[in-house]
Amino acid sequence: MGVITRFAPSPTGFLHLGHAASALFAWRQAQEEGGTFLLRIEDIDSSRCRSSYVTQIFEDLRWLGLHWPQPVLYQSQRMAVYRQALDVLQAKGLLYPCFCTRKEAVLSAPQEGDEAFAVYTGACRNLTTPPPLREPALRLDMQKACALAGPLSWYDAACGRVVEADPARFGDVILARRDIKTSYHLAVCVDDAAQGVTLVTRGEDLRAVTDIHCLIQTLLDLPRPAYAHHPLLRDEKGQRLAKRDQSLSLGALRQKGLSPQAVIEQACFNQG
Ligand code: GLU
Numbered sequence: 001m002g003v004i005t006r007f008a009p010s011p012t013g014f015l016h017l018g019h020a021a022s023a024l025f026a027w028r029q030a031q032e033e034g035g036t037f038l039l040r041i042e043d044i045d046s047s048r049c050r051s052s053y054v055t056q057i058f059e060d061l062r063w064l065g066l067h068w069p070q071p072v073l074y075q076s077q078r079m080a081v082y083r084q085a086l087d088v089l090q091a092k093g094l095l096y097p098c099f100c101t102r103k104e105a106v107l108s109a110p111q112e113g114d115e116a117f118a119v120y121t122g123a124c125r126n127l128t129t130p131p132p133l134r135e136p137a138l139r140l141d142m143q144k145a146c147a148l149a150g151p152l153s154w155y156d157a158a159c160g161r162v163v164e165a166d167p168a169r170f171g172d173v174i175l176a177r178r179d180i181k182t183s184y185h186l187a188v189c190v191d192d193a194a195q196g197v198t199l200v201t202r203g204e205d206l207r208a209v210t211d212i213h214c215l216i217q218t219l220l221d222l223p224r225p226a227y228a229h230h231p232l233l234r235d236e237k238g239q240r241l242a243k244r245d246q247s248l249s250l251g252a253l254r255q256k257g258l259s260p261q262a263v264i265e266q267a268c269f270n271q272g
């Protein structure tokens with residue numbers, strides 16, 4: 001079957017040049033090795049996702065010349081599968097309900113000056129009487145989970161070396177949000193395994209959380225794919241391209257008269 005890669009956009013806006021770069025990176029890794037490129041729609045957050053964006057994603061990717069096997073996997077249709085995965089972790093005593101609001105949960109010791117690295121205080125970890133009338137999120141008891149999993153590592157296919165994983169630095173991450181009952185971390189691990197993905201390609205902004213994904217894979221007894229993270233495209237000010245910046249959306253570039261080939265060249269220019 002060969003290598004299986006995937007592009008997994010969230011349909012919360014139009015794809016831009018950076019997404020094209022990411023999709024093409026996955027596409028090329030599959031093509032170079034006679035493998036398969038899959039598409040997955042990461043639409044667990046129904047308040048932010050729109051079906052019109054999904055339609056546009058298909059159109060944009062086809063315009064770039066990409067194709068993928070059917071059926072496309074929609075995460076919104078897999079809530080029962082995520083629930084089962086949570087049940088497995090719960091049965092191992094690794095989850096606890098967290099009633100903190102976002103504000104309360106924020107967060108003891110931000111590391112590396114980056115809010116994404118802020119760590120939960122653990123206020124709800126040993127709660128005996130839960131506060132009534134508030135839906136809880138489910139957090140992973142990181143210390144217990146790491147003790148159970150033992151040493152972890154993943155293969156960085158971009159650098160050709162094995163990387164030691166240190167998920168503990170993220171603290172007790174949320175695996176089921178109170179509003180959507182699952183999370184990116186849980187769903188991405190469950191679905192990469194379900195789709196037989198052997199090489200996860202994605203932007204370097206997600207490199208660090210690969211450590212969390214290794215832990216979840218081990219706890220759920222899922223296979224570990226290899227990973228290749230690519231640099232993010234940036235604008236002339238050095239800012240990451242964002243979905244809200246419509247000027248570089250693929251639709252806008254197409255309307256300006258750019259050919260798919262010109263967009264592909266622009267998208268891949270910075271990827272080396
Ligand atoms: N849905 C994620 C995003 O759009 C992709 C996550 C991944 O590739 O692991 O950023």
